[in-house]
Amino acid sequence: MTKTTTGPAAPVLGTRALNRATLDRQLLLRRSPLSATAAVEHLLGLQAQNVRPPYYALAARVDGFAPEDLSGPMARREMVRIVTLRSTIHTHTAEDCLTLRPLVQPARDRELAQFRKGLAGVDPDRLTALARELVEAEPRTMKQLRELLSVQWPDADPRALAVAARCRLPLVQVTPRGLWDRSGQVTLTTAEHWLGRPAESSPELSAPPGQAGAPVTPDATVLRYLGAFGPASVKDMQTWSGLTRLRDAFERLRPRLLTFRDDNGVELFDLPDAPRPDPDTPAPPRFLPEFDNLLLSHADRTRVVPPEYRGRSWQGNQAYCTLLVDGFLSGVWKLEGDALVVEPFGELSRAQRREVTAEGEHLLAVMHPGRGCDIRFGTVVPGR
Numbered sequence: 001m002t003k004t005t006t007g008p009a010a011p012v013l014g015t016r017a018l019n020r021a022t023l024d025r026q027l028l029l030r031r032s033p034l035s036a037t038a039a040v041e042h043l044l045g046l047q048a049q050n051v052r053p054p055y056y057a058l059a060a061r062v063d064g065f066a067p068e069d070l071s072g073p074m075a076r077r078e079m080v081r082i083v084t085l086r087s088t089i090h091t092h093t094a095e096d097c098l099t100l101r102p103l104v105q106p107a108r109d110r111e112l113a114q115f116r117k118g119l120a121g122v123d124p125d126r127l128t129a130l131a132r133e134l135v136e137a138e139p140r141t142m143k144q145l146r147e148l149l150s151v152q153w154p155d156a157d158p159r160a161l162a163v164a165a166r167c168r169l170p171l172v173q174v175t176p177r178g179l180w181d182r183s184g185q186v187t188l189t190t191a192e193h194w195l196g197r198p199a200e201s202s203p204e205l206s207a208p209p210g211q212a213g214a215p216v217t218p219d220a221t222v223l224r225y226l227g228a229f230g231p232a233s234v235k236d237m238q239t240w241s242g243l244t245r246l247r248d249a250f251e252r253l254r255p256r257l258l259t260f261r262d263d264n265g266v267e268l269f270d271l272p273d274a275p276r277p278d279p280d281t282p283a284p285p286r287f288l289p290e291f292d293n294l295l296l297s298h299a300d301r302t303r304v305v306p307p308e309y310r311g312r313s314w315q316g317n318q319a320y321c322t323l324l325v326d327g328f329l330s331g332v333w334k335l336e337g338d339a340l341v342v343e344p345f346g347e348l349s350r351a352q353r354r355e356v357t358a359e360g361e362h363l364l365a366v367m368h369p370g371r372g373c374d375i376r377f378g379t380v381v382p383g384r
Helices: 015-025 036-042 052-057 067-076 094-103 105-113 124-137 142-152 158-166 191-195 218-231 234-241 247-256 348-367
Strands: 079-083 091-092 171-173 188-190 258-263 266-269 286-288 321-325 328-336 339-344 372-379
Touching: 015 188, 015 218, 036 052, 036 067, 036 091, 036 094, 036 348, 052 067, 052 286, 052 348, 067 079, 079 191, 091 094, 094 105, 094 191, 094 218, 105 158, 124 142, 124 158, 124 188, 142 339, 171 191, 188 191, 218 234, 218 247, 234 247, 247 266, 286 348, 321 339, 321 348, 348 372
Parallel strands: 339 372
Antiparallel strands: 079 091, 079 171, 171 188, 258 266, 286 321, 321 328, 328 339
16 A cells, blocks of 8 residues: 655544544434435445345435335436446436546446457447447347347457447436336436436536546546545545546645545545544444445545455455444345344444344334344354
């Protein structure tokens, strides 16, 4: 990890201080009165590799949340599912879809470069135009895109053709995909077609004055990232976004930001008026879904993941739903038949078990009313 000298005046933020600051901004110290849409906007999106994680993420964060609070805006095209940050599917507000997708285009270009052998002889601009025509005529599955594009380029790798369409175009998953208990197969169209307006309508996408055609700058997104995940380093934001070379943006913003150091001497940036609670602020247990952004959005994850538990929320390519106790990763959980099974990594005190049980009851009441699940404490499988 690269250390940055920030001078003797830069205060040190220890692990618990970073933990409480991040939890506060992630709406996990206390449930927020924000609407689901406003919460998704504040958080700059929710990881959505599967359909249900965004719903569980909001149940942990938003007071009075019900699944329809997310399904409704998605059905009304106020929120969408699209590949953005870290080349993974996220649920975003319509406005953030139009802003963030163009901003992360360099990462999509790097992804596409891995398939260049399978695209030999393919005109990328022609492919983009044809793919746009196909998905805007009617939503298409990736299988349909492969087959239709292969008609034009029979010698190309069909999978590479479909990946090229996904990388070159802002393809959203149309509903009913993503709706609670009403989800369908993945079919795609362009964000502009689905939302009825172009990406250029977003203020952040305007070129700086006098610099028409200049690349989109990430400055506004840096400020929003710090508001949702800070205090944070340059590498932290690069991990969250999948982008590189963000140092210049932080340097442009330095006069507007505060700087700190972590216990390893790494420079951290933050908004002057952002909350930084006392490290001893109580943090209630929270049940988080697999792939929750809290665990994926920093280069140094020790602010949430104790070193001894590193890697224990994953097995191969499988991510587990996770449990926070006292603000830190402390176990995994799953719905199994008629039970919510909680598997702590270590011993919980009697008081902690009571708090975890109460939070589990809340989860079941919000997400699975009438299901009648029991809450059981299990044993973590060896190796996890």
